[in-house]
Amino acid sequence: MSDRLRRIEAVTDTALAHLDVEDLLTELLDRVRDLLDVDTAAVLLFDPTARVLVATAARGIEEEVRQGVRIPLGKGFAGRIATEKRPVITEKVDHAHVLNPILRDKGIHSLLGVPLLIGSTVIGVLHVGTLSTRHFTDEDSLLLQLVADRVALATHARTMQIEQAVATTLQRSLLPAELPTVPGLEFAARYVAGGDGEVGGDWYDVFGLPSGWLCIVVGDVVGRGLCAAATMGRLRSALRAYALECTDPAHLLDKLDQQMRHFEPDTMATVLCAMVEPSCEQLHLSSAGHPPPVSVRPGLPAAVLELPIDLPAGVDAGRPRHTSTMAFPPGTDICLYTDGLIERRGSPLDAGLERLRRSVFAGPAESVCAAVMSELLGADHPIDDVAVLVLRRQDRAEMGPLHLRMPAVPVSLGLIRAAVRRWLTGTGADTDEIAGLLVAVGEACANVVEHAYGPGGGTVDVHMTIQPPDVVATIRDTGRWRAPRGQVRGRGITLMRGLSDDVRIEQTGAGTHVVIRAALASQGPR
Known part of the structure; x- marks a missing residue:
């Protein structure tokens, strides 16, 4: 023995x-x-x-x-x-x-x-x-x-x-590799694993929709380890799919509830969903058991947003959900997060929430995100996972030129339109000026999609900048234009000229440049 x-x-x-x-x-x-x-x-x-x-x-x-x-x-x-x-x-x-x-x-x-x-x-x-x-x-x-x-x-x-x-690999692959570039908006984000480094189901996501709306999600699946991370991936994918069908965040979370009750009956998650209008003027939010965001406007103290906190996703698919709408003026910062940021042993959540409120200020998204992590975590290791996402609407002084490069396909036209609208709104253009320029730039881009390339396809570049008192839009392609098809053609150029102060078209062997110039009242007299 x-x-x-x-x-x-x-x-x-x-x-x-x-x-x-x-x-x-x-x-x-x-x-x-x-x-x-x-x-x-x-x-x-x-x-x-x-x-x-x-x-x-x-x-x-x-x-x-x-x-x-x-x-x-x-x-x-x-x-x-x-x-x-x-x-x-x-x-x-x-x-x-x-x-x-x-x-x-x-x-x-x-x-x-x-x-x-x-x-x-x-x-x-x-x-x-x-x-x-x-x-x-x-x-x-x-x-x-x-x-x-x-x-x-x-x-x-x-x-x-x-x-x-x-x-860890799964969660990192499911979190956005980089946050999208959206004209007029800034983003910054952090993720830190809690406890002994074992990951959980915390996530954040930002993605644009064909309608021009922008969807922002922060969520936390109950549980730890591989199972929670895998569940998080499924919920993230489900939300992205449902967001293609609706722009009401409460309705979006309703659909997620139904999915979870049927396919994930033993799963629960808190989720905060925000939808930004194409103009960026308003933000629509719905909370499924998730802690409320903190918002701050220039010249005002930061505040915890007052919105209904509904049941977590996966608990009861029959209970009503609510959507809150808030103005989103230039210079506003909004901090979304998971509860690991404000939870501390022996300390009430309200104390952590107040610390977060005091740390949020109106400024560049990256600076706000860094300040929040420094104040709330410092040198401490969090008990639970922490996900933080800061969204900022830039003010007029921060608005740089707009540059887009998109595939020259019909679906890109809606995305270009939404980006141009956001950028023009940030410059202070009024409603009529925005409407006219949207049509003029849209016609130039539609011409590229229809005429510039053959079956192999190509890209359309849109560059917009302010040259006081004008806004100058340049639309470029690298194709060889095909002859117009049909009997009644050519109205696009007529529209462009009628809705702007000057239109110049240059065709070379390297492609076509369309330059549209229009005066903006906000930029002073011509």
Whole structure:
């Protein structure tokens, strides 16, 4: 017995530290077979989502892994071990005791199996077998359980490391690689994993829609680790799809509720959804159990937005949701975040929310985001994940030139129109001036889409700048224009000339430039 115990010490030695889970288990099973003088050995790990044991490593019965054997809890030999959490011995394998036909087909006569336990939690089953009848003793059972305890610890630690790495990679891949460039708006964002570095389900997202609206989402899936990160990815994708169908954030969250109640019945998430109008003049918000944003306007103190906090997503798809509308004048900053930013042990949420309010100011989005993280986190490591997104509408002094490069396809025309509208609004152009320039620039871009390129396609560039008192729009392509098709053509250029002060068109071998110039009352007299 003492000799065997010494040999057990070698089952999980430091030489195995570099191996991944499957290679680690395979090496351990070779040592187990030698230790107990058996013909087969296998590990089945528990999948809590499907509630089955999955064949993960095997020696002598490699078919278990290759065929993807899955044993439900409570069924067959391995399922019984996992349910009862104790060793089980079968001296004669038959249909009554064994669910997996591979064990019978392989000619295994006797089996000994033990649970893999972390505390009182079953993470799998380890079993060994012989091709001849064998009477496994209590000593054999004790030895295998000692080995199983070491296997469980090593496997659990390695699995957690791998899951954390996968979850981190998954979450980073699902968060926006870069925030979009939207004329007249600035964005800044941060994500910090909480606790021991294990990621959760916090996320933020910013994306434009074909209608010209902009959707902004900050959310937090209840839970930690790979499962929460994967759920976050599914919810993010669902929200993006639903946003193509509606611009009311409450309706959008209603659809998410229905999706979660049907496909994710055990999931809950808090979500704050904001929709920005194409003109940027107003912001529409709806909160599914999520903490309220903090907003600040130039010359005024920051304030926590007062809006209804409805139930978290996934709780009750039948309860009504509410949308709040707020003005979004130039110079306004809005800070959206997850609760990890303001939660602290022993301190009420209101105190954290007040600290956040004091740290938000009217200024560049990146500066505000940095100040918030410095004030709320400092050198501390957060208990929970933290996601922060700052949105700022630029004032007139911050408005630089507008430059867009879009595919020369019809769907781009709506996006160009929304971007031009936002930019013109920021310059102080009035309603009539904006309407006229939208038509003039739109006609120039539509001509590029229709005439400049063949089937191979190309791009349309739109550049707009202020040359007081005028706004100057330049639309460029690199194609060779096709002749007009149809009988009634050419009205686009007439519209451009009628809605602006000057239109110049230059066609060269490198493409076509259309320059539109129009005076703006806000820029002074001509």
